[in-house]
Amino acid sequence: MCYAIPGKLVEIKKSIGIVDYFGEKKNVLIDYSNVKIGDYVYAQGGVLVSVISEREALEILETWKELFFELKRTDEKLARIETIPASKNLLSILQKVNLNKALKREELHSLLALSGKNDLRLMYETANNIRQKTHGNACCVHGILEFSNVCESNCFYCGIRKEKTLQRYRMSIKEIIDTARYAVKELGFKALVLQSGEDNWYTIEKLEKIVRAVRKLGILVFLSIGLRDKPTYKRLYEAGARAALLRFETSNANTFKTLRPGTTLEERLEIIRYIKDLGFVLATGFIAGLPGETSEDVINNILLAKSLKPEMYSFGPFIPAQGTPLENQSLLHKDAMLKIIALSRLTDKDSNILVTTAFETLDAKAKREGLLAGANSLMINITPKKYRDFYSIYDKRINIDLQKNVKETIALLHSLGRAPTDLGI
Ligand code: 5AD
Ligand code: SF4
Numbered sequence: 027m028c029y030a031i032p033g034k035l036v037e038i039k040k041s042i043g044i045v046d047y048f049g050e051k052k053n054v055l056i057d058y059s060n061v062k063i064g065d066y067v068y069a070q071g072g073v074l075v076s077v078i079s080e081r082e083a084l085e086i087l088e089t090w091k092e093l094f095f096e097l098k099r100t101d102e103k104l105a106r107i108e109t110i111p112a113s114k115n116l117l118s119i120l121q122k123v124n125l126n127k128a129l130k131r132e133e134l135h136s137l138l139a140l141s142g143k144n145d146l147r148l149m150y151e152t153a154n155n156i157r158q159k160t161h162g163n164a165c166c167v168h169g170i171l172e173f174s175n176v177c178e179s180n181c182f183y184c185g186i187r188k189e190k191t192l193q194r195y196r197m198s199i200k201e202i203i204d205t206a207r208y209a210v211k212e213l214g215f216k217a218l219v220l221q222s223g224e225d226n227w228y229t230i231e232k233l234e235k236i237v238r239a240v241r242k243l244g245i246l247v248f249l250s251i252g253l254r255d256k257p258t259y260k261r262l263y264e265a266g267a268r269a270a271l272l273r274f275e276t277s278n279a280n281t282f283k284t285l286r287p288g289t290t291l292e293e294r295l296e297i298i299r300y301i302k303d304l305g306f307v308l309a310t311g312f313i314a315g316l317p318g319e320t321s322e323d324v325i326n327n328i329l330l331a332k333s334l335k336p337e338m339y340s341f342g343p344f345i346p347a348q349g350t351p352l353e354n355q356s357l358l359h360k361d362a363m364l365k366i367i368a369l370s371r372l373t374d375k376d377s378n379i380l381v382t383t384a385f386e387t388l389d390a391k392a393k394r395e396g397l398l399a400g401a402n403s404l405m406i407n408i409t410p411k412k413y414r415d416f417y418s419i420y421d422k423r424i425n426i427d428l429q430k431n432v433k434e435t436i437a438l439l440h441s442l443g444r445a446p447t448d449l450g451i
Pocket of ligand 1: 346
């Protein structure tokens with residue numbers, strides 16, 4: 027409803043379509059039979075997910091018409107860079123960015139080391155300005171359904187790791203489909219992330235059933251089911267899933283081996299690359315602030331994310347979870363996360379960058395500040411209330427009532443001039 031605008035399909039070139047949103051064009055993957063030029067469609071994450079009747083589309087567009095242009099003006103205003111005194115070194119790096127030149131490692135290090143108030147402000151404003159110039163005011167809002175907190179892995183950082191004593195839940199196939207239907211039919215979501223621990227109780231067959239039913243709701247099915255084997259991802263693509271979130275967690279192979287016992291970074295990267303090769307819209311990234319992390323690790327994390335050519339970057343701060351080997355580690359400062367968002371935007375203009383729930387937990391203003399530092403995508407937790415507290419990957423996760431979250435998110439997007447058009451590919 028409020029966070030997805032239909033567009034008109036104006037051109038088709040093989041499997042790529044061009045969708046027009048009030049004159050603004052986005053490329054989308056056409057993955058839908060019987061679609062033709064002139065149809066009104068919904069796209070999410072760069073994938074065309076459903077076609078609606080002209081009458082319905084025109085009705086919705088009528089309500090958006092004025093607001094759409096008003097939002098654009100607000101965004102353009104907020105994305106202007108103010109002239110403030112800043113360090114020479116920063117100005118010369120930002121000039122390079124504006125000239126589309128790749129930044130050197132030392133330059134990334136000096137951006138990461140910035141601490142002056144004005145310098146930070148200028149870096150965030152520049153990242154936001156680039157976001158606006160590259161993507162316009164489009165912002166995707168995806169729902170996330172955490173359907174099982176059972177996990178066969180034992181990641182040191184995670185509060186639902188196998189060895190943790192915890193009340194476990196698994197949603198039945200029916201419950202998952204019913205929850206997804208409610209989110210789509212009653213709340214208007216057009217993309218749902220189906221997330222769980224690494225839980226093989228959900229066999230390929232069960233997952234296929236879920237994916238097919240959720241896809242039938244006319245939305246983008248986004249998987250986040252951890253490290254599963256290649257046949258699982260392949261069959262779920264065939265069943266209709268079109269996006270997958272799998273973070274590499276850290277680019278430091280030693281840290282990876284220590285914190286994710288029994289698995290290696292290489293093996294994870296192979297699955298991430300395979301997911302991309304299958305044609306999934308790929309979301310990947312890392313946890314920021316893991317114990318022992320150096321600034322070299324942070325830069326490597328950003329560069330590794332870029333090299334995987336994801337359609338979406340997902341990174342959140344490490345937040346300790348009680349009852350895990352890392353329970354006493356310290357929290358990251360908010361600026362460390364904002365810098366990572368801004369740096370990722372400055373190194374990869376085309377990226378779509380998510381503000382994660384972990385960041386929202388770290389700081390109440392994360393959504394707003396993240397969106398103003400280069401991010402352009404959000405997620406809303408749609409997990410049923412009775413399960414939500416048990417998906418405790420870290421402590422004190424924000425737990426906002428779904429209706430309230432939807433309302434507040436829409437209000438925030440309006441105040442920032444962001445429109446729920448598709449991000450395109
Ligand atoms: N803090 C922040 N993020 C975490 N994750 C797991 N544990 C934590 C934690 N303590 C992230 C991992 C995983 C995703 C589902 O949650 O990056 O991929
Ligand atoms: Fe399981 Fe993922 Fe947590 Fe690791 S991070 S223990 S794989 S849920």
